[in-house]
Amino acid sequence: MFYACWDWRFLAPLLCTTSLDYWISTQLENSRDPVKRKRLVTISVVANLALLGFFKYFNFFVQSMQAALIQLGFHPDVQTLNIVLPVAISFYTFQALSYTIDVYRGELHPTKSFWDFFLAVLYFPHLVAGPIQRASLLLPQVVHPRKFKPQQVIEGLHLMAWGFFKKVFIADNLSPIVDSVFNSPNPTGGDTLIGVLAFTFQIYGDFSGYTDIARGIAKLMGFEFTLNFNLPYVSMNPSEFWRRWHISLSSWLRDYLYKPLGGNRQGKWMTNRNLMITMLLGGLWHGAAWNFVLWGFYHGAILVIHRISTPFLARVDAPARPVKPLWIAIKWASMFLMTCYGWLLFRATSMAQIVHMSGELLHPLDGLNTNTLKTVAWIVSPLVVVQLIQWRSHELFFLNPARVHPAIRTVTYACMLYMILFLGGKAQSFVYFQF
Numbered sequence: 001m002f003y004a005c006w007d008w009r010f011l012a013p014l015l016c017t018t019s020l021d022y023w024i025s026t027q028l029e030n031s032r033d034p035v036k037r038k039r040l041v042t043i044s045v046v047a048n049l050a051l052l053g054f055f056k057y058f059n060f061f062v063q064s065m066q067a068a069l070i071q072l073g074f075h076p077d078v079q080t081l082n083i084v085l086p087v088a089i090s091f092y093t094f095q096a097l098s099y100t101i102d103v104y105r106g107e108l109h110p111t112k113s114f115w116d117f118f119l120a121v122l123y124f125p126h127l128v129a130g131p132i133q134r135a136s137l138l139l140p141q142v143v144h145p146r147k148f149k150p151q152q153v154i155e156g157l158h159l160m161a162w163g164f165f166k167k168v169f170i171a172d173n174l175s176p177i178v179d180s181v182f183n184s185p186n187p188t189g190g191d192t193l194i195g196v197l198a199f200t201f202q203i204y205g206d207f208s209g210y211t212d213i214a215r216g217i218a219k220l221m222g223f224e225f226t227l228n229f230n231l232p233y234v235s236m237n238p239s240e241f242w243r244r245w246h247i248s249l250s251s252w253l254r255d256y257l258y259k260p261l262g263g264n265r266q267g268k269w270m271t272n273r274n275l276m277i278t279m280l281l282g283g284l285w286h287g288a289a290w291n292f293v294l295w296g297f298y299h300g301a302i303l304v305i306h307r308i309s310t311p312f313l314a315r316v317d318a319p320a321r322p323v324k325p326l327w328i329a330i331k332w333a334s335m336f337l338m339t340c341y342g343w344l345l346f347r348a349t350s351m352a353q354i355v356h357m358s359g360e361l362l363h364p365l366d367g368l369n370t371n372t373l374k375t376v377a378w379i380v381s382p383l384v385v386v387q388l389i390q391w392r393s394h395e396l397f398f399l400n401p402a403r404v405h406p407a408i409r410t411v412t413y414a415c416m417l418y419m420i421l422f423l424g425g426k427a428q429s430f431v432y433f434q435f
Contacts, residue, residue, distance in 0.1 A: 002124040003087065010086040013051050014122075020047055021096045022117050025103045025110035041104040045097060052093045055085055060288030088128045090285055090435050092121050094252055099135035101256060108136045116142045123223070125214040129207070129432040131228035131248035138223070146222025156219030158399055163212030165416045166383065170205035172425030173379045174198045177372060182347055189360040190368025192344075194376060196361070199347050200340045201380045204233065206431045207246070227396075233339070234391050236331040238303045241339060249285075253278050272307065276300040286346075286435050291354065295345040302338055382419075 004011050024044045031037050069076050099117070102108035111117050120138045181187050181195025208229040215225045232245035242250045258278045264271040276297070283296015306313075317327065341361070348354045360366070389398050399409045 003122055003127065006087045007084070009084075013055070013086060013089075014092065017048055017051055017093070017096060018118055018121055019114075020044065021100050022110075022114050025100055025117075028100070028103045029110050037104060041100055044100040048093050048097050052089055055089055057284075057288045064290075087433075091130050091132055092127065094132050094249075094256075095121055095135070098132075098252065098256065099139075102134070102136050108139070111139055111143060113143075123218075125217040125221075125223075126225060129210050129214075129430055129435070130246075131211055131214070131226055132252055133225060133248070134252075137226060141223050148222070152219045152222065152224075154401065155397060156216040158397060159212040159216030159219065161216075161413060161416055162386075163209040163214075163216060164420050165209070166205040166212070167209030167430070168424035168427075169419045170379055170383055171202045171209060171431075172428050173423075174202040174205070174376065175425060175428045177376060178202050178347070182349060182353070187357060187360060188367030189363035190366055192357045192360040193364040194369065194372050196340050196344045196347075196357075198376050200233075200343050201376075201383065203343060203346075203431055204229075205383065206428075210430050210432065230396070231387055231391055233336060233387070234332065235335050235339075236328070237335055238299065238306045238338070241335060242299075242303075249282065253282050257281065268308075272304045275303050275307070279303065290351060291345055291348050294351075294354070295342060298342055298345055 003014065021044055024040050027040050028037055031040070066076055099108070099110075099120075103110050111120075116139065117135075120133070120135055120142050123133070123138065123142075126133055178195055178199045181191050181198070184191065187195065211228040215228075218225045226248050228246060228248050230244045230247065232241055235241035235244055258274055261274040261277060262270055263274060277300075279300030280293060280296045283292045283294070283299070286292045286295070341358075344357055344361075345354060348357065386398055390396050393403075395403070398404075399412060401409065
C-alpha cells in the first residue's frame, strides 16, 4: 500500500520480479542439479537487471549512441520512450537479487511465505533510499515475533531526531547555496570551492539523515537495520572511506560483484581490474548519466592507486611516528580533498561544467565570498562537533543515557528540536530518492 500510494502502476514490474524470485528460490531449495540451479539463478539475475536496465538506462544508452553517431557524421532519427522511473528500483532490485543469490549459494533457506518475502523487499522505512537490506539479515526478523525493548525505542527516537536534524537543518540549509553555484553558467573559483564544500556536507547530511530516520523507525517496530554510515569523513584512505560510506551498497558490491569477478585472488592486475569494474558499475548504479560513470571511474582510480602505493606508504608511515599527528593530518586532509572533488563529479550537470569547475578550483580564492563561507561553516559546525565527539568516544550514540547526564541530554534534544522547527531550510526532496 505504501508503494502503490506513489503510483499504482509501479506495482506491476515489482510484483513480476518478486514473484519470479520467490518461485526461483523455492526451486533452488528443492533442486540438487547444479546445471538447473545455475540456470535458475541466471534467470533471476537477468530478469532483475533487465527490468532495471530498461527503466533506468534505456533512454540513456539510446541518447548516448545517437550523440556518438552524430560525432561520426551520421544523422540518425532516434525515438526514445517517455519512461517513468519506478520508485526505488535500484534499491529493491539489489535486495531481491541478494535473496536468490544467497539461496543459490546455500547461505539462506527460502521462506515458505510469499508475504514474508514481499515484506522484506518492500519494508517501507528503507524502501526508497536504503540502506540495502539483505534477506539473510531482514527475513529472520520478519519471520520471528518481535518484542518491545525500551532500549531499542530510546535508540530509535534518538536516531530519528539526529536524522531529522542532519536533513532539515544541515542539508536543507545548504541546498540553496549548492544550487546557486551549480546552476550558475560560469562560477568563479571561490564559488566553486564553496559549492563543492557545501555539497560535501549536504549529501552526507541528506543521505545519512534519511538512513538514521529509517533505522530509527525500524527500531520502533522491533527491526534492526545494518549501519550505513560510520563517520566517513574521518577516513585516511580510499579503502577506509568505502568501509564507512554507504556501507550497505559497498559491501553488496564487494560480495556480489567484486568477489565473483575474482576479488584479489588472481594477482595484482586482475585485482585492479576488478576494483575498477566494480566502481564503474557502482557509479552507473547511481544514475543514467556520464558524470556518475566518471565519478565511479574516479573512485576506482584512487582505490587502485592507493593499493599500488600501499607498500610505499607503509615505509613512509613507519619513520613518521615522532610526528604522527602531522602525518595523520596530512593523510586525512588528502583524503577529504579527494572526496570533495569526487562530489563535484557527482553533482555536476554536464561534462562541460566539470571541466570548467575543475579549472576554477585551481584558483580557489578568485571571487571568494567570505560571508557565504561563514554561513556554510555555521551550518556545518554542529555536525563537525558531534562527529568529533563520536570519533573520540568510539560511540555513535552520542547521547547514550548510560554515559550522558540527563540534563545534558535534555538541553541537547531541546536545541535540536528548536533548530529543526525554526532554523531549518526550505523543504527539499531527499537526494537519493532519484536513485
